[in-house]
Structure formats: structure tokens, C-alpha cells
């Protein structure tokens with residue numbers, strides 16, 4: 001549905017995107033991650049046809065959005081800047097877009113969105129007087145008012161309170177699940193991305209460093225790790241000595257009253273448990289450690305930084 005091929009963008013002598021390729025399939029929630037200045041917003045602006053690439057192309061439904069006005073109707077956009085009209089009310093902002101897109105049952109639709117985003121009681125206030133988070137919520141409502149097929153969100157949760165962040169997350173999941181909306185999400189909220197995205201790409205200095213599902217990345221970038229809690233904290237040192245001689249352990253270190261062990265293969269955890277018991281150690285708990293997307297992200301980004 002979205003196809004980005006060999007995208008390169010230079011601003012004067014600065015190369016901001018360098019041969020970026022990926023695709024987003026229908027119904028997917030795609031998380032586009034990367035450090036500040038990596039080129040995420042630039043990529044999104046090129047896909048939307050707001051910026052011309054230096055080389056390569058970005059197509060949606062096989063077409064260039066910059067050259068196809070008609071397709072814009074099927075796209076919802078929330079950019080870094082809210083782009084709201086500050087001198088008119090929240091209701092009037094939504095009404096303006098609803099009319100522009102020829103939305104049917106306009107009043108009901110607007111009221112529902114205002115209710116959902118918690119802005120109903122402020123609907124007649126001028127947007128210029130809204131807080132940052134309130135503007136963000138309104139901009140999100142505006143982005144989906146015409147039931148687009150594809151939604152582009154550039155850091156939708158930035159500046160939102162925890163409850164509103166959950167609202168955004170649930171909304172994206174609902175739109176994807178019930179309306180089969182395809183979502184392109186630029187985000188720094190790795191917990192949010194981990195919870196909702198079917199696939200992610202990590203962009204760093206204009207190049208894609210990882211592109212896969214979170215689970216596959218986890219498998220590729222993290223080694224099987226277990227945490228062992230001993231009933232008697234004084235036995236930690238003894239355990240560390242014993243463990244350091246085992247060939248199926250690549251690393252072990254103390255962690256509070258327990259030990260974190262990195263195994264060469266995940267199947268070895270039961271062998272490890274038997275070994276500890278045979279040595280007379282009282283194991284209170286042994287549990288597998290699942291790395292978060294944040295761990296994986298930091299590993300990829302830091303590895304790349306140290307390579308450069």
C-alpha cells in the first residue's frame with residue numbers, strides 16, 4: 001500500500017535520507033523509529049507529496065500523492081505541527097474539515113469525536129486558547145474525521161498526559177482493527193510502538209538499520225537470558241563462581257540478590273536449573289527475561305554509533 005524505494009533527500013550538501021526502502025501493507029500499523037534528526041518527518045513529508053525527493057520514490061496505492069489530489073481524500077494526516085486554525089473554535093475547526101471532505105452526518109460525527117477526545121465542554125472555545133495537549137487531541141480528531149484509509153501520524157502522543165496517551169493507543173488499535181485502517185506512525189514512545197505496531201523500521205542518520213516485526217528483532221538482537229533468584233543472598237558469589245565455568249553460559253553477573261545469566265541457547269535453562277540444584281544451591285525463582293523494544297532499539301542505535 002505504501003512503497004518507499006531508494007529514497008534519497010539532500011538539503012544543500014546535507015544528505016538527510018540515503019537510499020531508504022520499505023513497504024507498509026494494508027491494515028498494518030507501521031512504527032517508524034529513530035533518533036532526533038534521523039529523517040522520519042522528512043520521509044513522511046515526501047510520502048505525502050509535501051516535499052520532493054532528490055532520488056527514489058514514495059508511492060501510495062502505486063501513485064505519487066503529490067501529483068494526485070483525488071487520493072488525498074483517502075488519507076488522514078497529523079503532522080508535527082497541529083495546523084489548526086487558532087482563531088476559530090474547536091467545533092468550527094472540525095466542521096471546516098468535515099465540509100471540505102464532504103463528510104456525511106457531519107454534526108453527529110463531530111460531536112462523537114469531541115466526546116471521544118474529551119473536548120466536548122470546550123468545543124466553542126477558540127483553539128488559540130487551548131493547551132498543547134488539547135490541540136494535539138483536536139488535530140487527531142481532525143485527521144480521522146473523514147474516515148481515511150491510511151493514517152499518517154507524526155508523534156501523535158507527544159505532549160499528551162498518560163490517560164490521553166492510552167486513548168491514542170486504543171484509538172489507533174480500534175481504527176486498525178475495526179476500520180482496517182493502515183497506520184504509519186512516527187514515534188519516540190517505544191512502549192506504545194511495542195504494544196501496537198505490527199512492523200517497525202529504525203532509521204538512523206538517514207539509513208534504515210532494522211526493518212521487521214518486534215518479535216523477529218527480539219530474536220535477532222537479543223540473546224536468551226534468565227534471572228535467577230537464590231533463597232540465600234549470601235550464596236550469590238558461590239553461584240557466580242560455579243556458573244563461570246559452564247560452556248553454555250556466555251555471561252553471568254550479579255543483579256540485586258540474584259544473578260542474570262546469558263545462555264548460548266535458550267533450551268539450556270533447564271540444564272542450568274538442574275546444575276544449580278545439584279550443587280546444593282536453593283533456587284527461589286528462575287525466569288526468562290524478555291527484552292523490551294527499548295533495549296533492542298538502544299542496542300541497534302548504539303551499535304551503529306560505535307561503528308561510525
Ligand SMILES: Nc1ncnc2c1ncn2[C@@H]1O[C@H](COP(=O)(O)OP(=O)(O)OP(=O)(O)O)[C@@H](O)[C@H]1O
Pocket residue numbers: 011016034035036037038039040041042043
Ligand atoms: N527544510 C529543510 N531544510 C534543511 N534541512 C532540513 C529541512 N527539513 C529537515 N531538515 C534536516 O533534515 C534532518 C532530518 O529532519 P527530520 O525532521 O526528518 O528528523 P526526524 O527524524 O523527524 O527528527 P525528530 O525525531 O526530532 O522529529 C535534520 O538534520 C533536519 O535539520
Ligand SMILES: [Mg+2]
Pocket residue numbers: 040041042080154186
Ligand atoms: Mg520528526
